Amino acid sequence: MIFIQLTDMSQASYWEPIDSDFERLVPLELGLTKGSTQSLEVANKIRQFYFDGETLSPTFKDQYINLITNEMFVCGIHETLKLQSASYDNIYNYYFTFD
Template identity: 35%
Template sequence: KDLNSKQIPFLPTIDYSSLNAFLPDTPAKLIKSEHFHNVPIMTGTTSAEGLVIYLVGQFDASILSQINEDIEILLPSHSTLERGSKKSLEVAAKIKAFYFKERNISEATLKEYVDLESDCMFCYGAHEMVKAHLQQNHGPLFYYHFSHKGIWGFFESAGRSIPRTGK
């Protein structure tokens, strides 16, 4: 399993062939080219979105020990650093220190791992889109972070539990 190429099942579908396509290219390209309708935008993230890796079957406990052996797995999939380079190892070590402090990555640090996955898979993209929108200085923008843990959270409703996190 290639841990550096996690697949996120929630991506926009680009419609290249329709004459009046809603999304004729990637959002990043549309924003950069200023080829979009100037309408109010609402975007955001929710806490623990990284839990989606459990729901789509991209997690098992062996991943945690693999990361301890190869910390470059912690690099986001959009990283352009050359794997094995001094800079790549340095950045991976900083990521590990930020999320896990001095602890080894294990089931005891599962919450921190979920936070890392949330940031890599969801928060980074939302933040980059907001920055691009603000640089173009277009229309109203509403940016939120939602962190309510209700009884019908998507993880609990799937009938799963995460060991040692209380979630």
């Protein structure tokens, strides 16, 4: 599991280990073998989607938080909905945002 420490995120040293092993950001729930072609492809897609294909740095703090939030919450919600939909006809998922 990845924990976010906002105080460290302004330091380049925070980003270097993540960027050098970007594949660690591939959700474990996908069941991909680290180093496999699929896992590397997913890692590249994540980098492109969240970080425009760029090297990680403090300027991407908000995007990184969005990625981690999606992995920690959205993936779990999606998995729960899949499991429940196997047993129930009507499953609803509401998405709320705020500004």
